[in-house]
Amino acid sequence: MRAGHPDGSLFPLATWRRLLTRSLRGGADYADPAGLEALRSAVARSAGLSRSVRASADDVIVTNGAQQGLDLVGRVLVEPGSVVAVEEPGYPPARLAFTALGARVVPVPVDGSGLVVEALPRQARLVYVTPSHQYPLGVPMSLPRRAALLDWAQRHGAAVVEDDYDSEFRYSERPLEPLQSLDRAGRVVYVGSFAKTLLPALRLGFLVAPASLRPALVAAKRLTDWHAEPAAQAALADFIDEGLLRRHVRTVTRVYATRHDLVTTAARGVLADRFTLVPSSAGLHVTLLAAPGLDVPGVVTRLRDAGVAVERLAGFYAAGGSTGEPPDGLVIGYGMITAADLPVALDLLDRASRPTG
Ligand SMILES: Cc1ncc(COP(=O)(O)O)c(C=O)c1O
Known part of the structure; x- marks a missing residue:
C-alpha cells in the first residue's frame, strides 16, 4: 500500500x-x-x-x-x-x-x-x-x-x-x-x-x-x-x-475508486476507534490520523513484517517539526494493491493496530 x-x-x-x-x-x-x-x-x-x-x-x-x-x-x-x-x-x-x-x-x-x-x-x-x-x-x-x-x-x-x-x-x-x-x-x-x-x-x-x-x-x-x-x-x-489519455484516466479512475471506497469504509468502520480518516476524494492515497497513544511505528513494523507497506505520517514532517509534536498516523496508498487483495491488507492493519494485553 x-x-x-x-x-x-x-x-x-x-x-x-x-x-x-x-x-x-x-x-x-x-x-x-x-x-x-x-x-x-x-x-x-x-x-x-x-x-x-x-x-x-x-x-x-x-x-x-x-x-x-x-x-x-x-x-x-x-x-x-x-x-x-x-x-x-x-x-x-x-x-x-x-x-x-x-x-x-x-x-x-x-x-x-x-x-x-x-x-x-x-x-x-x-x-x-x-x-x-x-x-x-x-x-x-x-x-x-x-x-x-x-x-x-x-x-x-x-x-x-x-x-x-x-x-x-x-x-x-x-x-x-x-x-x-x-x-x-x-x-x-x-x-x-x-x-x-x-x-x-x-x-x-x-x-x-x-x-x-x-x-x-x-x-x-x-x-x-x-x-x-x-x-x-x-x-x-x-x-x-x-483521446487515449482521457479514456485511460476514466477507466483507471473507476478501478481506483473501488479501492478508495474499500479503504475509507474500513477507516470509518472497523478502524474508527483507532484512526480518524482525513476526508479526501482524489488521488491514490488517504491519510489516517492515529488516536493518541497508538503505537504507530509498531503498526508500521508489524504490517511490514506481514508484507504490507504503509508510510508513517510523521515522516512527512520536516525534521525537528515547527510546532511541537506533529500528529502521527498512516499514509495509505492504494495504487499498487488490487481490490481483491485490499480486504486482507486492511484486516492485517486492523489486527496490527489493536491494543495488546
Ligand atoms: C506531491 C507530489 N508531487 C509530484 C509527484 C510526481 O513527481 P514526478 O513527476 O517527479 O515523478 C509526486 C509523486 O509521487 C508527488 O507525490
Missing part, C-alpha cells in the same frame, strides 16, 4: 509501444528545450479541459517529471539563503530539491482548509503548495484560502509553485479552480506530471509558467539536460490527441 504510486499493470503498454515505435524516426538534431510543439499544445488543451488550467502551447515547458519542474523553478528563483515556504506536512522531495539549491526551507502548517497563509514567513520568495490534494493529508485548499495565498504572494513579491500531481483521479465533487487560473498577477507556476496518470518511470511532466519566468526556465532546462526525449514526447502527444 505504498503511498501514491499508480498500478503499473493498468498502463496501456501495447498502445504506448505502438506510438513510441511510430515516433522513433525523429530528427537527428537537438530538439526544442521547451518541448515538442505537438506535446506542448496537447498538454495545454488537455490541462485546460481536465483541470481548467489556462494555457497555450507557448506557456508549457516539458520536463522530466514534476521533480525536474521543481528543480528548474528553484534554479531560476532560489539564491543561497532564499526563504522557501513548504507545506507542513509536505512532500519531502520538494523540500530536498529547494534545500539542495541553497534555500532556507521553512515549514508552514496546513489545516483543514490547506496552507495557513497567515503563518507564511514574510521573506518567503517561493511558496510550494499542493492545493488540489494536499500531500500527504489529502485536504483540498479552500477557495478563500486560495484567494488569500494569491493576495499574499502579490503583496510580498513571491512566486507560488502549484504542484497538481494527482488530481486527475476524482471520486466525488468537481475540483476547485487551480491557483494557476485564479492568478491574475503572473505569480503561479503550475507543475504537472504523468507519473500518476501513466507511470513514474516515463519521467514526463510539465510546467505552465508566467511569461516573465519562461525564458529563464527554458534556459535552465537547456543547461540541465537540453530537452526531454523526443520520441517519448511525440508518443505522449499522440496519446493525448487520440
Whole structure:
C-alpha cells in the first residue's frame, strides 16, 4: 500500500509501444528545450479541459517529471539563503530539491482548509503548495484560502509553485479552480506530471509558467539536460490527441475508486476507534490520523513484517517539526494493491493496530 504510486499493470503498454515505435524516426538534431510543439499544445488543451488550467502551447515547458519542474523553478528563483515556504506536512522531495539549491526551507502548517497563509514567513520568495490534494493529508485548499495565498504572494513579491500531481483521479465533487487560473498577477507556476496518470518511470511532466519566468526556465532546462526525449514526447502527444489519455484516466479512475471506497469504509468502520480518516476524494492515497497513544511505528513494523507497506505520517514532517509534536498516523496508498487483495491488507492493519494485553 505504498503511498501514491499508480498500478503499473493498468498502463496501456501495447498502445504506448505502438506510438513510441511510430515516433522513433525523429530528427537527428537537438530538439526544442521547451518541448515538442505537438506535446506542448496537447498538454495545454488537455490541462485546460481536465483541470481548467489556462494555457497555450507557448506557456508549457516539458520536463522530466514534476521533480525536474521543481528543480528548474528553484534554479531560476532560489539564491543561497532564499526563504522557501513548504507545506507542513509536505512532500519531502520538494523540500530536498529547494534545500539542495541553497534555500532556507521553512515549514508552514496546513489545516483543514490547506496552507495557513497567515503563518507564511514574510521573506518567503517561493511558496510550494499542493492545493488540489494536499500531500500527504489529502485536504483540498479552500477557495478563500486560495484567494488569500494569491493576495499574499502579490503583496510580498513571491512566486507560488502549484504542484497538481494527482488530481486527475476524482471520486466525488468537481475540483476547485487551480491557483494557476485564479492568478491574475503572473505569480503561479503550475507543475504537472504523468507519473500518476501513466507511470513514474516515463519521467514526463510539465510546467505552465508566467511569461516573465519562461525564458529563464527554458534556459535552465537547456543547461540541465537540453530537452526531454523526443520520441517519448511525440508518443505522449499522440496519446493525448487520440483521446487515449482521457479514456485511460476514466477507466483507471473507476478501478481506483473501488479501492478508495474499500479503504475509507474500513477507516470509518472497523478502524474508527483507532484512526480518524482525513476526508479526501482524489488521488491514490488517504491519510489516517492515529488516536493518541497508538503505537504507530509498531503498526508500521508489524504490517511490514506481514508484507504490507504503509508510510508513517510523521515522516512527512520536516525534521525537528515547527510546532511541537506533529500528529502521527498512516499514509495509505492504494495504487499498487488490487481490490481483491485490499480486504486482507486492511484486516492485517486492523489486527496490527489493536491494543495488546
Ligand atoms: C506531491 C507530489 N508531487 C509530484 C509527484 C510526481 O513527481 P514526478 O513527476 O517527479 O515523478 C509526486 C509523486 O509521487 C508527488 O507525490
